[in-house]
Amino acid sequence: MxxxxxxxxxxxxxxxxxxxxxxxxxxxxxxxxxxxxxxxxxxxxxxxxxxxxxxxxxxxxxxxxxxxxxxxxxxxxxxxxxxxxxxxxxxxxxxxxxxxxxxxxxxxxxxxxxxxANPPYAKEVPDGLLAALGGEPVWAGFSDVGDYFVVYPDEAAVRALVPDLAAVERCTVRGVTVTAPADAAQSHDFVSRLFAPAVGVPEDPVTGSAHTALGPYWAGRLGRTRLEAVQCSARGGDLTVELPADAPDRVHIxxxxxxxxxxxxxx
The missing domain is CATH 3.10.310.10 (Diaminopimelate Epimerase; Chain A, domain 1)
Known part of the structure; x- marks a missing residue:
């Protein structure tokens, strides 16, 4: 027992x-x-x-x-x-x-x-992945945490996604992280969602490991080393991400x- x-x-x-x-x-x-x-x-x-x-x-x-x-x-x-x-x-x-x-x-x-830290980098995504996700992304790449990494123009676009999960499963290694900057009126800095049907998780409610890529990406985009994040799944979750100045290869979540x-x- x-x-x-x-x-x-x-x-x-x-x-x-x-x-x-x-x-x-x-x-x-x-x-x-x-x-x-x-x-x-x-x-x-x-x-x-x-x-x-x-x-x-x-x-x-x-x-x-x-x-x-x-x-x-x-x-x-x-x-x-x-x-x-x-x-x-x-x-x-x-x-x-x-x-x-x-x-x-x-x-x-x-x-x-x-x-x-697992900062994302440019990499060709599989045929059909962006169509399976829907919406109009502005950038796509990969992170060595094992996820494709897809950026959308705004928070509303990420929240509105209704992906074809069967098609996503055929396209991914571990999963796919989607992200966007937060709306201007919000107290958080960016949002994300993560779909991982290939490992039995259609949509993960909150994904700490994905923030090892999200943190470095948004720190570079927004010019800050402490960020407030929301994973906007149905359950939702809140994270604070710090990029330590004395350890650039690490992320504190x-x-x-x-x-x-x-x-x-x-x-």
Missing amino acids: HRFHVVDAFTDQPFRGNPAAVLVLDGPYDDAWAQRVAAEFNLSETAFVRPVTADGADYELRWFTPRTEVDLCGHATLAAAHVLVEHGAGGPFRFTSRSGVLTVTVRDGMLWLDFP GGRAVTVSEGTLHA
Whole structure:
């Protein structure tokens, strides 16, 4: 039997943000079992945490979608740190992962992810992807987080997208991030959405890892190193992104989280 928590990340309200299941385990576990657990929860990500002493880390952290293990996930990392804080740990938390050692600290009432930056770059997109998304993008490229990266002229265009997800699935590696500058009257700086049907996530509610590309892109466009972001999915979520001057290859992503359920997994 294993305890689990379901945490809404990048929000301070239940039923917003991005839900992730978190299991904090005592020792090694079977990969196939972890994948079945993730399929059972059927959330965009399930995080598995266990204590280790390796690579300067305190914990191992892995992320599984209902279909596959992924290399990087922001909201489930935030959720994992939130669970550790709720159980008395103070941080900083150092997680060894498929993306190296990731650190989460507590600052300004938020949890802050320290992730590698993945600025997008120009790259030809697959035939049919832009048509599958719809709208009239102004730029398209790729980010090494594993997503195509498509920029639209304004917030309304991103909010209005109703993509052909079957066609998007045929065109993508992990997924596709769409983004635009915020409307002038808004308090945030930019918006985004992310579609990842190829890994079992038609639309991700809030995607921390995508902001390792969004942060550098909008910092360059807007000329600021601290940005407020909204992922405008149906659930919606709020993130603060900082580009540290002393570590240009890193992105700090801040957010809040709330536990909505916990229980025992009898398997």
